[in-house]
Amino acid sequence: MPEPLTTPAAPSSEQARIRFYQVGSFAVGNRLLDRSLRTVQSDTGRTNSLDSGHRACRGCGEALGARYTLDAAMRAVDGRLVAVNATGCLEVFSTPYPETSWRIAWMHSLFGNAPAVATGVAAAMRVKGRNDVRVVAQAGDGGTVDIGFGCLSGMFERNDDVLFVCYDNEAYMNTGVQRSAATPPAARTATTEAIGPNPGAPFGQGKDLPRLAMAHGIPYVATATVADLHDLEDKVTRAMGIRGARYLHVLVPCPLGWGSEPGDTIRIARLAKETGLFPVFEAEAGKVTSASPIRRHEPVESYLRLQSRFRHLFGEPGRPDLVARIQAIADANIAAYGLLDSVAGTTGGPS
Amino acid sequence: MLRQIEGSRAVAEAVARCRPEVVCAYPISPQTHIIEAVGAMVRSGELAPCEFINVESEFAALSVAIGASAAGARAYTATASQGLLFMVEAVYNAAGLGLPIVMTLANRAVGAPINIWNDHSDAMAVRDAGWVQLFAETNQEAADLHVQAFRLAEELSVPVMVCMDGFVLTHAVERVDVPDQELVDRFLPPFVPRQVLDPDDPVSIGAMVGPEAFEEVRYLAHARQLAVLERIPGVAEEFARVFGRRSGGLVSSYRTEDAEVVVVALGSVLGTIKDAVDERRERGERIGVVGITSFRPFPRDAVRDALGKARRIVVVEKAFSIGFGGVLSTDVAMALQGLEPVVVTVVAGLGGRPITGASLDRVLESAGEDRLPPLTFLDLDVDVVRRELERMAASRRSGPTAENVLRDVGVVAAGPV
Numbered sequence: 143m144p145e146p147l148t149t150p151a152a153p154s155s156e157q158a159r160i161r162f163y164q165v166g167s168f169a170v171g172n173r174l175l176d177r178s179l180r181t182v183q184s185d186t187g188r189t190n191s192l193d194s195g196h197r198a199c200r201g202c203g204e205a206l207g208a209r210y211t212l213d214a215a216m217r218a219v220d221g222r223l224v225a226v227n228a229t230g231c232l233e234v235f236s237t238p239y240p241e242t243s244w245r246i247a248w249m250h251s252l253f254g255n256a257p258a259v260a261t262g263v264a265a266a267m268r269v270k271g272r273n274d275v276r277v278v279a280q281a282g283d284g285g286t287v288d289i290g291f292g293c294l295s296g297m298f299e300r301n302d303d304v305l306f307v308c309y310d311n312e313a314y315m316n317t318g319v320q321r322s323a324a325t326p327p328a329a330r331t332a333t334t335e336a337i338g339p340n341p342g343a344p345f346g347q348g349k350d351l352p353r354l355a356m357a358h359g360i361p362y363v364a365t366a367t368v369a370d371l372h373d374l375e376d377k378v379t380r381a382m383g384i385r386g387a388r389y390l391h392v393l394v395p396c397p398l399g400w401g402s403e404p405g406d407t408i409r410i411a412r413l414a415k416e417t418g419l420f421p422v423f424e425a426e427a428g429k430v431t432s433a434s435p436i437r438r439h440e441p442v443e444s445y446l447r448l449q450s451r452f453r454h455l456f457g458e459p460g461r462p463d464l465v466a467r468i469q470a471i472a473d474a475n476i477a478a479y480g481l482l483d484s485v486a487g488t489t490g491g492p493s
Numbered sequence: 494m495l496r497q498i499e500g501s502r503a504v505a506e507a508v509a510r511c512r513p514e515v516v517c518a519y520p521i522s523p524q525t526h527i528i529e530a531v532g533a534m535v536r537s538g539e540l541a542p543c544e545f546i547n548v549e550s551e552f553a554a555l556s557v558a559i560g561a562s563a564a565g566a567r568a569y570t571a572t573a574s575q576g577l578l579f580m581v582e583a584v585y586n587a588a589g590l591g592l593p594i595v596m597t598l599a600n601r602a603v604g605a606p607i608n609i610w611n612d613h614s615d616a617m618a619v620r621d622a623g624w625v626q627l628f629a630e631t632n633q634e635a636a637d638l639h640v641q642a643f644r645l646a647e648e649l650s651v652p653v654m655v656c657m658d659g660f661v662l663t664h665a666v667e668r669v670d671v672p673d674q675e676l677v678d679r680f681l682p683p684f685v686p687r688q689v690l691d692p693d694d695p696v697s698i699g700a701m702v703g704p705e706a707f708e709e710v711r712y713l714a715h716a717r718q719l720a721v722l723e724r725i726p727g728v729a730e731e732f733a734r735v736f737g738r739r740s741g742g743l744v745s746s747y748r749t750e751d752a753e754v755v756v757v758a759l760g761s762v763l764g765t766i767k768d769a770v771d772e773r774r775e776r777g778e779r780i781g782v783v784g785i786t787s788f789r790p791f792p793r794d795a796v797r798d799a800l801g802k803a804r805r806i807v808v809v810e811k812a813f814s815i816g817f818g819g820v821l822s823t824d825v826a827m828a829l830q831g832l833e834p835v836v837v838t839v840v841a842g843l844g845g846r847p848i849t850g851a852s853l854d855r856v857l858e859s860a861g862e863d864r865l866p867p868l869t870f871l872d873l874d875v876d877v878v879r880r881e882l883e884r885m886a887a888s889r890r891s892g893p894t895a896e897n898v899l900r901d902v903g904v905v906a907a908g909p910v
Contacts, residue, residue, distance in 0.1 A: 224690045226560065227699075237700035247690045249563055250699030251586050255556035258548065262515060262560020262568070263690060265544040269514040269566055275692055293556065296549030 172372075181371050182214045189216040189245060191225070196243035197235040201404025203394030203411060204232055204309040206368045208280065211307050211392065212246060214375040215278050218382035222274045224267075226260040228285030229253035231316040232309065254289035256281050257297035260304040268303070276382060277303065283310040283324035287349045298358035301386045305378075308351060308389075311396035319399040323349045326419070327471070328464050329451045331399070336454035345467060355389035356428045362388040363425040368395070369412035370422070373434060377424065393420050401450025413445040418472035421479045433479040442469045495670050500632035500662040503669040504597060504655075505530030507636040509540040510677040511595075511643045513569040515561035516545050517554040521576040522609045523659035524599035528571050551576035555583035555596070562592040563698055565689040567643065569594070573659055574601035574615045581619060588623025588714065590699060591687065593646035593653070595639065596624075600760065600811070601659040602844040606895035610845020611659040613759060613812040616788070617820045623714050625653040625721050626789040627741065628759040632662050632669050634786075637740030640672050641728050643681055649724060650687045651717050656788075658761040660845065672736060680735045718790040725787055743792035746799050748774060749781030754860055755803040755834075757783050757796075757825055762809060762841070762848050769853040778861060785821065796828040806834045807860045809853075809871075811842040818868045841871035877901055 172180050182188050191212035198205040216223050227233045227250045236243040237250065251259045260279035267275040279297075281290055286308035297304055313331045314320040320333040321343050328342040336342050355363045362384050366374040374392065381388040395402060395410045402410055414420035417440050423433040443465060446452040455461045476482050498506075505527045508516075516535065518528040535545040544561075548554045551572050558568040572580065577598060587594050602608040603615050616626055625645060629635035635657040642653040657663060688698060702710055722743070729741040747767055749755055756766050763784040773780050783799045785792070800806055806829070808822040819838030826836045839856055842848045852872050859865045880901055884891045891897065 222692050224564065224692065233699075234701055237697055239700045239702040239706055242697035242700060244697045245695065247692050247695040248697045249560070249690055250697075250701075251556060251559050251590070252582055255552060255559070255583060258553040258556035259560035259563075261546065261548075261553075262517075262557035262562070262566075263564040264560075265515045265546060265557065266561040266564030266566035266568075269542045269544045271542075292550060293553050296553050299549075300546070 182217050182375050188213045191246045193243045193245050199398050201397040201407045203368050203407045207309045207392045207394040211378050214378035215382050218379045219276045224263050224277050226256050226279040228256035228281030230282040230285050255293050257293040261297050261302040264303045278305045280307040284314045284322045287323045287351050298360050298387045303385050305381045305388045308391045309394045311394050313399050315396050315399040341454045352391045356425045359428045360387040365391045365422050367393040367411040369408045416440045417442045417445045418476040421475045436481045442472050495668045498669050499666050501526030502530050503632050503636045503671050506671045507639045509534045510674045514566035515568045517548050517557040517570040519548050519551050519554045521573050523663045524571045524573045551580040555580040558594045559587050562594050563690050565686045567684045571597035573599040577615045584619050585622045587652045591650040595642045596654050598654050598656045599659040599663045608844040611661050612843045616656050617812040627655050629657040630763045634740045641741050647684050661761045676735050722790040743787045743795040744799050745784040747782040751779050752781030753804045754780045756807045758809040769850050791824050793828040801832050803834050806836045809839045813840045837865045839869045
C-alpha cells in the first residue's frame with residue numbers, strides 16, 4: 143500500500159518567487175520554507191516509489207530522477223497512479239526477479255512501446271470509470287527519442303491522458319554507452335569513439351524532443367534536471383493537474399557513461415543548465431511560457447571538463463575548435479530562450 | 494438468427510457481443526472491415542462502454558491492448574500478415590505476460606514479394622510465441638470461435654488468436670447465425686484478471702528474469718497451453734449447450750471411419766477438400782478429412798486418435814518452412830511417431846492461388862497410388878521456375894526475381910527480358 147499522503151504542493155507561481163542563495167545546493171534552503179512549500183522528497187511520508195535496494199550505479203541520475211518524479215506525481219494524484227516503464231537501465235536495475243524496488247503499481251512491457259502501453263492503461267481506467275487513476279510512462283532517451291518515438295508520437299497526437307517522462311542520460315547506458323539521437327556532439331560513446339578528425343558524436347545530428355513534443359500541440363511540455371528538486375517537483379505537480387498528453391524531459395547525468403564522479407551528478411546537471419546547454423523551460427499548447435534563467439553563467443568548458451566523454455577536447459593539443467562549436471550551441475540556446483534576459487522567465491523560446 | 498452477412502461483419506458483431514472494453518485499430522487488408530465495423534458500433538453506442546483507439550501501427554495496437562489488459566480491461570484487436578510481423582515483439586510479450594487478449598488474424602501471405610491474398614505464412618511465423626491459435630473453417634465458426642476465444646483466454650490467462658482465411662472468409666458473404674447477446678452473456682462471464690495494475694494493490698508486472706528462473710517461467714507458459722488443450726473440448730461442449738450448434742474443439746473428422754488416406758488441413762480449404770473427398774468416396778475410395786482447429790496448442794493425442802488407423806496422410810498446407818518443407822506436416826508426423834502412416838506434404842494456395850477441386854483430385858489420385866513425393870507444390874509452374882533459374886545462371890545481374898517472373902507469365906506490361 144502507498145504511504146498516506148500530505149497535501150499537494152502549492153501553485154508554482156508562488157514557489158517561483160522563492161530564491162535560494164545557499165552555496166552549492168539550492169536544496170539547503172528547503173528547511174527555511176514553510177512546511178507546505180517544502181519538497182516532496184523532504185517529507186518522511188513520501189511514497190519512496192522507487193525504494194532503496196535497487197542496483198543502480200553510484201551517483202545514478204536516473205534513479206534520482208525517477209524517485210523525485212514519481213513521488214511528486216504520487217502526491218499530486220493522491221496515490222492514484224500506475225507507472226509504465228520502457229526497457230532500459232531503470233527497468234533492469236529496479237526489478238531483477240524476484241525482487242522489485244517499486245512501491246507503486248508498475249509495469250514493463252518492451253523497449254519501444256511504453257507510450258502505447260500507457261495509453262492502454264489509461265483507456266482501461268477510463269472505460270472502467272476509474273478516472274481518478276492516472277498514468278505515468280517513463281523511459282530513457284533511447285526508449286524515447288529513438289525506438290519509442292513512433293509510439294510516443296502516436297500517444298501525443300491522440301492527446302491520451304498520459305504523462306511521459308524521459309530520463310535523458312544522452313546515450314544507451316544499459317547496453318554499454320552507445321550513441322542515441324540524444325547524444326550531444328563530440329561526446330565519446332562506444333559507437334562514436336574519440337578517434338580521427340571528428341572525434342565523438344557528429345555535430346548537426348540528434349533530436350530536440352521537447353520541441354518535437356511541442357509541435358504535437360500537447361497541453362504541457364517541460365524540461366528539468368535532477369539538480370533543481372523544487373523545479374522538477376513543481377513541473378510534475380503541474381503536469382498531473384492537466385488532462386491529456388504531457389511530456390517531461392529530465393536531464394539525468396550518468397557517471398558510468400559520462401565518465402564523471404558519482405558525487406558530481408547534481409553539480410553536472412546544474413552546470414548543464416547554467417551553461418545554457420540544457421534549457422530548462424515550460425511550454426503550453428506548443429508555446430514556451432517560461433524559461434528558468436541562468437543564475438551564474440558558466441562557459442561550457444566548466445561542464446565538459448568534468449566528464450571523460452569529452453576528455454579528447456582538452457589537454458594537448460585539445461580541440462578548442464570543437465569546444466567553441468559547443469559554446470555556440472549554448473549561446474544559441476541562451477538567445478533562443480532568453481536565458482540571460484533581465485526579465486528571463488517571462489518570455490522567450492523559439493516558438 | 495441466420496443472416497446473409499460478410500464474414501468480417503459477422504466477426505465484428507460477435508466480438509462486440511463479447512463486450513470488449515478496449516479495441517485498438519490499425520488498418521491492414523484483409524482485416525480492415527472487422528475493425529471498421531467494431532468502430533462504427535462504438536460510435537453508435539451499440540457497443541458501450543468501449544474505448545476504440547486508432548493507433549499509429551500494429552506494434553502500438555497490440556501494445557495498447559497489452560496495457561489495457563494488464564489494467565483489467567477486456568482487450569481486442571485484429572491484424573494480418575505484415576501487421577502481425579510488425580507487432581511480433583508485442584505478440585511474444587503479451588503471451589509471456591499471460592495477458593488474455595483476443596486477436597483476429599485475417600490470414601494473408603507475408604512478403605516479399607508483397608501480396609495481400611490468403612495463405613497461412615503469417616500464422617506460422619508466430620506459432621511458437623505462446624498464443625493459442627484457433628483456425629476457423631467457415632464464417633460461422635469464425636464468429637463462434639471469437640466467443641470461445643475470450644472464454645479460454647480469460648479463464649487460463651493466455652492470449653488467443655482466431656485465424657480466419659483472408660478474403661476467402663473475411664470478404665465472403667454467406668449465412669451466419671451471429672451469436673446472440675443474451676447467450677453470449679450467459680456463456681462468457683465478466684473478466685476477472687489474475688494480475689492487474691491497481692494503485693490499491695500495487696504489483697510489479699514484467700520483471701526481469703535471469704537464468705535462475707527463466708526456464709520455469711517458460712515451462713509454466715507451456716503448462717498453461719497444455720491446460721488450454723484440456724479445456725478446449727469442454728468449452729466447445731458448453732458452447733454447443735448454450736448456442737445449440739457445434740463449433741471449435743481440437744480437431745474435426747470427416748468420413749474417416751474406414752479411411753486409408755486422410756487429408757489434413759487448416760481453415761477454409763477444408764470445404765474444398767471435403768468436396769474432393771466426397772467425389773472420391775463416390776468412386777469407392779476409402780478417404781477422409783481431418784481439420785485441425787487448435788493449431789497451438791497442438792492436439793497431439795487427438796490427432797493421433799483421428800489419424801492413427803490411416804495408411805497415408807496428405808497434409809495440405811498454405812505455408813511452408815523455406816529450406817525444409819511442411820510446418821503442420823512436421824507436427825502431424827510427430828503426433829504419429831511409432832505408428833505406420835506415411836505423411837506427405839502438399840503446399841498449396843500460396844499468396845491466394847486458388848486450390849481447385851480438379852488440382853486436389855489429381856494430387857489425391859497420386860496419393861492413393863503411392864506416387865506422391867514427400868513434398869509437392871500444387872500447380873507449380875515448373876517452366877516459369879526453370880526459365881528464371883536459367884536467367885540467373887546466364888547473367889550475374891539477372892534482376893529482381895519477382896519482376897522477372899511476372900514479366901515471364903505476361904502479367905506485367907514490360908519489355909522482353
